[in-house]
Amino acid sequence: MPEVLNRLHKEHADLSRLLDLLDRQLALFTAGGAADYDTIGAILRYCLEYPDAVHHPKEDLIYDILRSRDPVLAAEVGDLEEEHRSLAEATRELAELIERALAEEPVDRDHVQKLTHDFIRRYRHHIAREESHMFPAARRVLSDRDWAEIDGQLDGEDDPLFGDAVADYFRALRDDIDNLAALAQGD
């Protein structure tokens, strides 16, 4: 499999674990508990710093080539660039709301709950569609030379949460994700 697809697939698995943690925060919140705005804020900060800035642009690059080679198939896959733009917008909107909550400004709990729920649902749907539609279409249409060129353009941008060198400000979040994964495995 092309290196870039390996990476994107791994990042989807990581993102899914991140969404599992956000789901858990939402469940606690929906059950009437206090929201852990620090954790939710860190999750959104990561989405802005890595998926929006690094993961999605790599997919846009693949999608651009797919669209130029087979516009009909690309249209069936959907407008990926538009989805990325609207996901980034939803991320910023929710991140601003959480920032206000962290600054102890009044926020509407129902609104936080609704935006968080929609955010998780959209992200999961987006990832599932890329895995089931976009990646297989790209593998059918792009040539070995295309993949080699894309792989050659991959920068060594480190993932500040799931990479080897975890940024200090994501340390607590990484621990939460690892703990949740350990719980799920019954460790």
Ligand SMILES: [Fe+2]
């Ligand atoms: Fe994407």
Ligand SMILES: [Fe+2]
């Ligand atoms: Fe993706």
